[in-house]
Amino acid sequence: MSVAVPATPTSSIDRPGWRKFVGFNIITGLILAAVGYVIGWYIGKALTGGSYYDYIRENTQENDLALFLAYAFAVIGFIGGMGFLNYPLARMAGRPASLREKESDAGLWKYFNLSTDHKVVGKQYLVGIGVWFFIGGLNAMLIRTELLHNTPSFVGPESYLTIVGLHSVIMLGTLTSAVLGPFANYFVPIMIGSRRMAFPRIEALTFWLLMAAGVILMSTILFGGFPTGWTGYQPLNDQAVMGMDSYIMFFALVGISMVLLGMNMIATIVTMRAPGVTWSRLPIFCWATFVTAVLMVLSAPMLIGTLLMAALDRSIGTSFFISIGGGSSYLFENLFWFFGHPEVYILALPGMGLVLEMLPVFARKPLWGYRIAIAGFLGVGLMSFFVWQHHLFMSGINADLRPFYMLSTEIISIPTGFVFLAFIGTLWRSKITFTVPMLFCMAWAFNFLLGGGTGVVLSDVPTDTQLHGGFFVIAHFHYTIMGGLGFAFVGAIYYYVPKMWGLQLSEKIGKVQFWMMFLSFNATFLPIFALGLKGMARRVVYYPADLETLNRFVSIAAYTLFASMLLLVFNVVYSMIIKRYPAEKNPWKSKGIEWTLPTPVPVANFPEGIPDMTDFDPYDYGVPERGAGAGATAAPAGA
Amino acid sequence: MGEVNHGRRFATLWLICTIIALPIVIWVIGPHMGYGKAATGAEDQAEAMTVLAATATPFMVLVGLFLIYAAIFFRQPKHEALEGPAVRDNAKIQLTWIVVTSITVLAIAVYGSVELISKYGGGSGSGASPLNRPSHVGLKVQVIGQQWQWTYRWPEFGGVETKGIELPVNQMIEFNVTSLDVIHSWTVKELGIKADANPQVNNIAFTEPTKLTPFEVRCTELCGIWHGAMFGYGRVVSDEEFLRWIRAEQVRNAAVIPHLPPFALTYQPQYGGTHHGGFEEPEESESEKREKEQKASGAGA
Numbered sequence: 008m009s010v011a012v013p014a015t016p017t018s019s020i021d022r023p024g025w026r027k028f029v030g031f032n033i034i035t036g037l038i039l040a041a042v043g044y045v046i047g048w049y050i051g052k053a054l055t056g057g058s059y060y061d062y063i064r065e066n067t068q069e070n071d072l073a074l075f076l077a078y079a080f081a082v083i084g085f086i087g088g089m090g091f092l093n094y095p096l097a098r099m100a101g102r103p104a105s106l107r108e109k110e111s112d113a114g115l116w117k118y119f120n121l122s123t124d125h126k127v128v129g130k131q132y133l134v135g136i137g138v139w140f141f142i143g144g145l146n147a148m149l150i151r152t153e154l155l156h157n158t159p160s161f162v163g164p165e166s167y168l169t170i171v172g173l174h175s176v177i178m179l180g181t182l183t184s185a186v187l188g189p190f191a192n193y194f195v196p197i198m199i200g201s202r203r204m205a206f207p208r209i210e211a212l213t214f215w216l217l218m219a220a221g222v223i224l225m226s227t228i229l230f231g232g233f234p235t236g237w238t239g240y241q242p243l244n245d246q247a248v249m250g251m252d253s254y255i256m257f258f259a260l261v262g263i264s265m266v267l268l269g270m271n272m273i274a275t276i277v278t279m280r281a282p283g284v285t286w287s288r289l290p291i292f293c294w295a296t297f298v299t300a301v302l303m304v305l306s307a308p309m310l311i312g313t314l315l316m317a318a319l320d321r322s323i324g325t326s327f328f329i330s331i332g333g334g335s336s337y338l339f340e341n342l343f344w345f346f347g348h349p350e351v352y353i354l355a356l357p358g359m360g361l362v363l364e365m366l367p368v369f370a371r372k373p374l375w376g377y378r379i380a381i382a383g384f385l386g387v388g389l390m391s392f393f394v395w396q397h398h399l400f401m402s403g404i405n406a407d408l409r410p411f412y413m414l415s416t417e418i419i420s421i422p423t424g425f426v427f428l429a430f431i432g433t434l435w436r437s438k439i440t441f442t443v444p445m446l447f448c449m450a451w452a453f454n455f456l457l458g459g460g461t462g463v464v465l466s467d468v469p470t471d472t473q474l475h476g477g478f479f480v481i482a483h484f485h486y487t488i489m490g491g492l493g494f495a496f497v498g499a500i501y502y503y504v505p506k507m508w509g510l511q512l513s514e515k516i517g518k519v520q521f522w523m524m525f526l527s528f529n530a531t532f533l534p535i536f537a538l539g540l541k542g543m544a545r546r547v548v549y550y551p552a553d554l555e556t557l558n559r560f561v562s563i564a565a566y567t568l569f570a571s572m573l574l575l576v577f578n579v580v581y582s583m584i585i586k587r588y589p590a591e592k593n594p595w596k597s598k599g600i601e602w603t604l605p606t607p608v609p610v611a612n613f614p615e616g617i618p619d620m621t622d623f624d625p626y627d628y629g630v631p632e633r634g635a636g637a638g639a640t641a642a643p644a645g646a
Numbered sequence: 647m648g649e650v651n652h653g654r655r656f657a658t659l660w661l662i663c664t665i666i667a668l669p670i671v672i673w674v675i676g677p678h679m680g681y682g683k684a685a686t687g688a689e690d691q692a693e694a695m696t697v698l699a700a701t702a703t704p705f706m707v708l709v710g711l712f713l714i715y716a717a718i719f720f721r722q723p724k725h726e727a728l729e730g731p732a733v734r735d736n737a738k739i740q741l742t743w744i745v746v747t748s749i750t751v752l753a754i755a756v757y758g759s760v761e762l763i764s765k766y767g768g769g770s771g772s773g774a775s776p777l778n779r780p781s782h783v784g785l786k787v788q789v790i791g792q793q794w795q796w797t798y799r800w801p802e803f804g805g806v807e808t809k810g811i812e813l814p815v816n817q818m819i820e821f822n823v824t825s826l827d828v829i830h831s832w833t834v835k836e837l838g839i840k841a842d843a844n845p846q847v848n849n850i851a852f853t854e855p856t857k858l859t860p861f862e863v864r865c866t867e868l869c870g871i872w873h874g875a876m877f878g879y880g881r882v883v884s885d886e887e888f889l890r891w892i893r894a895e896q897v898r899n900a901a902v903i904p905h906l907p908p909f910a911l912t913y914q915p916q917y918g919g920t921h922h923g924g925f926e927e928p929e930e931s932e933s934e935k936r937e938k939e940q941k942a943s944g945a946g947a
Contacts, residue, residue: 168871234870241828242828331917336845372731372732375734376734376735376740379735402849405773406777421747424705425743431712432735437716437720437730438722438729439722460705467754469761469762469770470691472687472691472769476831542681544874596727626734628732630730631731631732
């Protein structure tokens, strides 16, 4: 694999400064998006005979087809303006492949454009995801403010549903890529000894699609919001005002982004490993990424197809999901959860991978149970496709199959247990240094334990009869997703930012931030279990008056949790912009190959050529035990 | 460090903590689990919750205790850079772990399935043709959800329709839950009942109230802006009192009953899709209603 490394930046040197703002970049992208939006809108209007659908709501401009087409053309305009179409169009026209890679652009401007450097895309993702995380968090604060009273008090029932919907959809949609976007894009190619991702343009496309999707989602506010939460159940979906179209378009674009991201990751990990990076020597984070990518590729198309059907129902009056026209609301529930359940493992698995990747560094021990951890990932990934109807235990659908779904759901806790075993085994008799990332790893275990343990109660039909659709479920999945993925994500920020930016985040502020986040997270969600056990339903603005006190406590804890996230932002601003603490090349004394590279990582990752990693072991920690027991084996063989 | 046998010490600690934690989970926390105990199903659910919590306790204690143990005993001493032992796996431990967790999980699944089937769905919505039906159904009630209210029909009392609900104590009751528009979920926490109301689907749930108690009815599936306000109240009463109530409802609704559609397990939904030209009326009335609701909410804000 010989790679021609561009010797010097070529494009931006001999041109005047303003020149870089002209051409295929974000400015053109936004202009073309606006143009596309208007074109799509008018095509939709023309197709439906002007305001054909206005009879539904007399005084509004409801036209779902026009809005769908407007969104679609806007996205096409945006990615065209960003320059994503140049390469395929040039190739189709028979022109040679353009070598104008954007890797050489200097300064901040490159972060606002198509970049084929996986390290730039990783940073773009981290900042982009951070922004959406923040917006999703703000919505959570609005929810908690509304729930200070047991009757509508702050935003009212209609806006409340939109806010609940926005919170959940932002968190489950944009944050699907919270780990694969920033950390896998940045570090997987390095960990496997590759110069780049398999499809660098597609890699960039996944990011910009996600951002475009987010903007489309927020535009729901202009069209009346959507009342369905993240599940978008039919026929409520069909009944809703035009803001629902934003949800559909958003989630479909997220789905496309997920499929592309997943395929890119699979292709990269399968084909671009350097000599010596065998499957049994692949860093555990790459394994988690790989399994997650497979889940993305297999589950997200289901979502895209389902939403296309929903869009057709809404815009041209098909009735896939409308029982009176021969469709079924069950169909939507089934299709949605066939995507929806793998989705929650798409969120959980990368967190496990990150934690197991960081653990050996701070425990000064090799990763214990490497193979059983991989078996855990694969088992979770496989089983995640066989459990979706546990979301429909009360729905009456296939009620006779419930024992099967109960079993499959409970079986999934076995491979999850493997990951815990690897966690325990790695820390057993280790020498732990409690840095900030390590604290987050410990918190991950605690939170995920509670999240997983309560999942067992929910997987049982008789107990689920009490808990389904209530706050217990909310606490359960916040423990697994926020407590699992969220904590791993923040821990990984502390861990990887020194390599990504060459700047160290303050340990002192970090420790304060960790304890604040950990304690307030538990103060928020432990009482929510209690609220669920007392029968508080989800997504309601009216709730029993005797639960008001506990709800107020939860709200205050939630504000503290949000404040702890603001402290993280403060830490980032303080350490990286004001103080700019320079980071060492390898501040954690990690044995991973990514830490042997200079900071900042050169554009070509390995300027001296692809490394030979035949004798390389990313978990080469610890001292061999003399006369070790029969069970202890040597390093994983490169079979 | 000396030769501390961490394995033995940790196992002992785990055993002690589990022995302490189990009675707490069963007898202290247990009674607070399960939010309603006024029906056979609800009691079974509360019991199942305690059983599952007790089963999970040893595992939760194991991991939780380990985190504390590791934080205390597996620390890097200050100003040192020691390395741990380079041990990478242990076949015996891994195998034990797999066997123990698998057996536990299978036991839980069997327990849950037996509970579910032998208790007639345990109060959950079990579809149109439940696997196991009780032989002695004392009363049938149809529950009809629509945006945003519950209506009850009593097929054994001339198909009368009521807004409220009263149920006789100590009788197996069959609920037939359906919807006229979107998906709702009929939940009575005191009776341990939850069944989704789907348009054009009959979803059956069984329960046997055992206590004279007022109860609260809620919708637990998001069904639009007034989902949160879709709640009401009912009572479990004695047989005679129930008959008195339902007879009074029959008399009160005598003029309405002839105008009701004939009793059926499902009804033509009021909502026919966004743009179905073929179905007259429903869209209009539906949208008008929504408009009204929106205006009302706007005025309230």
